[in-house]
Amino acid sequence: MYSRCLTMYFVVIALLLAGLLLAGCVRGTDEDQIITTPTPENGPALFAQHCAGCHGADGKGASGPSIKPPAFERQDLFLIVANGRPGTAMPAFRGQINEVEVEAIMDFLYAE
Numbered sequence: 637m638y639s640r641c642l643t644m645y646f647v648v649i650a651l652l653l654a655g656l657l658l659a660g661c662v663r664g665t666d667e668d669q670i671i672t673t674p675t676p677e678n679g680p681a682l683f684a685q686h687c688a689g690c691h692g693a694d695g696k697g698a699s700g701p702s703i704k705p706p707a708f709e710r711q712d713l714f715l716i717v718a719n720g721r722p723g724t725a726m727p728a729f730r731g732q733i734n735e736v737e738v739e740a741i742m743d744f745l746y747a748e
């Protein structure tokens with residue numbers, strides 16, 4: 637009787653340990669997901685979040701100018717977005733969105 641109790645005790649301990657390991661794995665996955673790679677599919681969402689307020693939902697202009705191509709050179713966009721346009725309402729996004737996200741936004745603007 638006593639030894640069966642002991643066995644149960646070990647089974648419970650083993651299950652608890654397995655549970656902890658599993659929880660650790662799940663947490664690891666969550667951390668991985670924070671470093672998501674923006675893809676072109678994120679472009680519209682990123683644009684809506686950061687740019688549409690001034691450049692219009694389709695980028696064709698609102699309070700800010702149209703930024704649909706060929707309004708600007710594609711390679712210039714990185715600098716414009718990173719540094720903004722000093723003295724205008726165009727904000728600097730350096731440190732707020734990364735290059736991959738700018739790439740996704742550009743893909744969105746260049747689509748069609």
Ligand code: HEC
Nearest residue numbers: 686687690700701703707708713716717721724725726727
């Ligand atoms: C608070 C308003 C505002 C937001 C938000 C904003 N812009 Fe602008 N943007 C402007 C204004 C105003 C100008 C015009 C600046 C000027 O007069 O040169 C501009 C200019 C630009 C230009 C240069 C256009 C040209 O023909 O020279 C680009 C490219 C641009 N914005 C891209 C973006 C992108 C991409 C985002 C989102 C990441 C964004 N902007 C967010 C207001 C904004």
